[in-house]
Amino acid sequence: MRVLKFLAMAVIGLLALLLIGGLLLSPKFHVSRSVQIAASPDKVYALVASPRQWKLWSVWNQRDPAMQIDYSGPESGAGAVWAWRSKTEGDGKMSFTSAEPGQRVAYELYFPDFGTTSRGELRLSAKDGGTELSWLMDGDMGSNPLFRWLALFADGMVGKDFEAGLARLKQVSEQQQP
Numbered sequence: 001m002r003v004l005k006f007l008a009m010a011v012i013g014l015l016a017l018l019l020i021g022g023l024l025l026s027p028k029f030h031v032s033r034s035v036q037i038a039a040s041p042d043k044v045y046a047l048v049a050s051p052r053q054w055k056l057w058s059v060w061n062q063r064d065p066a067m068q069i070d071y072s073g074p075e076s077g078a079g080a081v082w083a084w085r086s087k088t089e090g091d092g093k094m095s096f097t098s099a100e101p102g103q104r105v106a107y108e109l110y111f112p113d114f115g116t117t118s119r120g121e122l123r124l125s126a127k128d129g130g131t132e133l134s135w136l137m138d139g140d141m142g143s144n145p146l147f148r149w150l151a152l153f154a155d156g157m158v159g160k161d162f163e164a165g166l167a168r169l170k171q172v173s174e175q176q177q178p
Helices: 002-024 041-048 051-057 059-063 145-152 154-175
Strands: 028-037 068-072 081-085 092-100 104-111 116-127 130-140
Touching: 028 145, 028 154, 041 051, 041 116, 041 130, 041 154, 051 068, 051 081, 051 154, 059 154, 130 154, 145 154
Parallel strands: none
Antiparallel strands: 028 130, 068 081, 081 092, 092 104, 104 116, 116 130
């Protein structure tokens, strides 16, 4: 009986620690990765400014080829939208909020499972005869103390996906060179 009491108290203590500790954590997170691509900014921009082109290089699409995707708005640039449903990658919606051809694409990302929105940007600049591309994202996990723990580890978790996506984008961009 003492063992059960001890286990019950340990579980309650752990839950309290997770909840109270989560409330003390910041809900905000930032992820940033960059890559040098041996292709012009215009070629790379065409692959990042069109939601339909993300299928060629996004790690999330590669992990779930059966992902259901709906597109709306213009083909590319500001106003272009894609929403997906995936058993393995979750559901989400990305809306391109602004775009400057050859320079940048900004987006808003919504995950209904978490009720969270993040904002990001892909910045392109000509460098060494190619393109330097930086992918940045800032988000807020809200008031849920358990989600705040996810914010603490967002850079490591999402950063790996950014790195894999950028590596694939580099490969696709450089293969398309004349």
